[in-house]
Amino acid sequence: MTIKCESELNSNAHHSSFIFPHTKSILVCSYEVKENPKPRIPQEKVKEIPKNKNITNFESSVKQNYVKLGYNYLMSNMYLFVFFLLFIPLFVALPSLIKQHLAQLWNNNNNNNNHFPLESLLTLLVFLAMTLFLLVSRFRKKVFLVDFACCKPNPSFRRTKATCMDRVAQCGTFTQQSIEFQKKLFEKSGVGDETYLPDSLIDVPSNPTIEEARKEAEHLMFVAIDELLAKTGVLPKDIGVLVVNCSVFNPVPSLSSTVVNRYKLKEDIVTYNLAGMGCSAGLISIDLAKDLLQVRPNVYALVISLESITQNWYCGNERSMLISNCLFRMGAAAILLSNKRCESRRSKYELVHVVRTHKGANDNSYRCVNQQDDETGRCGIALSKDLMAMAGEALKTNITTLGPLVLPISEQLLFLVVLFGKKVLHMHKIRPYVPDFKLAFEHFCIHAGGRAVLDELEKTLKLSQLHMEPSRMTLYRYGNTSSSSVWYQLAYLEAKGRIKRGDRIWQIGFGSGFKCNSAVWRALRNIDPNEEINPWMGEIHKFPVNVLQVSPIGMPNTG
Known part of the structure; x- marks a missing residue:
């Protein structure tokens, strides 16, 4: 999910909190931060301070890290010790x-x-x-990810932020305040100048018809599927399960039927078309395909995740509904799964866990992302002020469920000790313990919903810039591609040559409802970037780039 809106903060942070429900703002488009002046220390007080008082004791810090590493190693092997002791x-x-x-x-x-x-x-x-x-x-059926492909749209669809702002100015329905608001969003979004939008939105006047929306969806799907079939050598007639997810464009016949017709898939194929499930729908599709592969032996499952932008450009002046104009871009991914044991030799990954969290029973969660008409009858997606709090609750629940499945016993014990102290011993001054998920995963693919979301997750999960690099570069190069963004990030890791056999990858997505979903993969082999075909090849040497906090663009001519 991508969330940005104007707010005022009472702290020195440059973005609102994503994790903690007590945050009272949605996200930041433009605001001023006033820092309190530093108190002046009298000269006589300065003299009393020892020389090395303010110098960090790095030696002590390093020793503590080694102690924790030794503790983690001991506790990780505790199962073996107990096994030998008892059995x-x-x-x-x-x-x-x-x-x-x-x-x-x-x-x-x-x-x-x-x-x-x-x-x-x-x-x-x-x-x-x-x-x-x-x-x-x-004999539980394993689910293998044979390969996947991400669509790199035709270069003719490439748009700069300046081009998008010109389109905003020429629309004729935006007030000057709305134009300036969107300009600030573009400048602080973390999105670069090489993202993709369909011609139907850039043309003046725009042409957001069903025909144009279908053309966009077909282009995205067919490019990804053609590349995937070419990479794997799998014939369309061998595909037994098809799952397509697209949140806001749902034509008749469905997009899954469009794929069946284009590739002449067999008559007994099992097809599903998921709609309205937001940016987390891609991992829901993976979970659905996984369940189907448990009851259908020796088949391939094709999963397609995309979003159509054509009919979702908002031309009104409600600020909570303008955000999608500045962040969402064209993108799609096609993933080939299989339960065939013979595919384990060439498959890239094995699906280890899928954890799904749905907070829809709560009214605030249910309504925080809502497609609706504004006062003038223009349709758009509105984001409520409760969105950040609801997203934080969904993420906390999801991590609580996922943690015991993936974290080493050492981290679980530390978490239980802190929880026992707070709940049983009423030691409320103890700070909540955030497990170190870097001990469970080598790579992180966090939905590229927006810069502020990524900043807060980096801080809360204590991730490094290297861990966040795939998400930030995907947001910069391709924008928010909705449910397919986690696959562009995995493609980035492959193009960089970082995936090694045994590596564990955590994909996490957020969506309307409100939902938070996680998928855990284990790499079955080293990925050689020289043998890969993905949307980053040919330009991966340019990344990572330094993304400015504010990337100024010229004010368009509205006259």
Whole structure:
């Protein structure tokens, strides 16, 4: 989700809080921050301060880091220690117990005694239960990501921010205040000058018809699918499951039917078309495909995530509905999944976890992102003042569910200790412990909804600039491509040659409803960028770039 609006903050931060529900603003378009003057220290007081009082003790900091690393290593291997401690004596004694019971059974049989020892029966049942459990857990169908492709639209669709501002000025429906507001959004958005918009929005007058919207959607889908089929060599007739998600453009016939018609997919294919689920719908599609692959053996599942911009350009003057004009851009991704064991050799990733959080039962969450008409009858997507608080609650719930699945035992114990101190011992002065997710993942693909969202997540999860680089560069180069943005980020990591076998990747998306969804992948092989075809190739050497906090653009001529 992308959220930006005017607000006043009472702190020195340059953006509003994304994680903490107590934040009273949505996001920042333009505001002034007044810093309190630093108090002057009397000269006699300065003399009393020891020389090294204000110098950070780096030696102590390094020692603490090594202590924590050692603690994490010890706790991560605690399972092995417990296993050896508890089960080795059992395994040592098991042969003698079996021998004893077999001898007893033999003697009972020779003595014509029909009594069956209860201990033998229990031992047999436990053994059979353990065997059955191991068999069931082993034969759970694994879901492999064979490959994926992201659409790089035709160069004729490339637009600079200045071009977009000229279009805003020529629209004829915006007030001067709305034009200036959108200009500030463009300048602070973190979006670059090489993003893509359809011709139907740039033309004057605009032509946002269903026909133009369908042309845009078909271009995005077909470019991505053609590239994916060429990379994998999979024939369209071999695809058994098709899932397409597009939030705000839902024509009849559906987009999934459009794909079936274009590629002449087989008649018994299972198709789904997800709509209205916002920027998190891409990971919902992955989860749906995963469930279908559990009950359909030896098939391929094609997932397509896109958003259509043509009919979603807002021409009114409600500030909460102007944000999408400045951030959303063309983009789509096609992902090929499979449950075939033979595909494990060439597949890139294995799906480990999908965690979905839906806060729609709460009225404020349900209404915080709402498609509606303004007072003049113009349609757009309105963002409420509760959006940031609701997003923070959804993220907190999602992380709480995901944490035990991925975090090492050391981080889980630290979290429980702090929670016990606050809830049971009422030690309210203890600061909440934020688990170190860098111990669980090597790479992070956070939905590129906007600069302020990424800034707050970087701060809250204590991520480095390197961890945030894929999200920031995707926002800069392609804008907010909605549900497909996490795939542009994964393509960025591949183009940089950073994906190694065994690496764990966390994809996280936010969407209307309000929803927060996570997907965890494990790399099955090293990814060689020289063998890859993705939207970053040919220009990856230009990145990362230094994105200015404010990127000025000239004021368009409205006269």
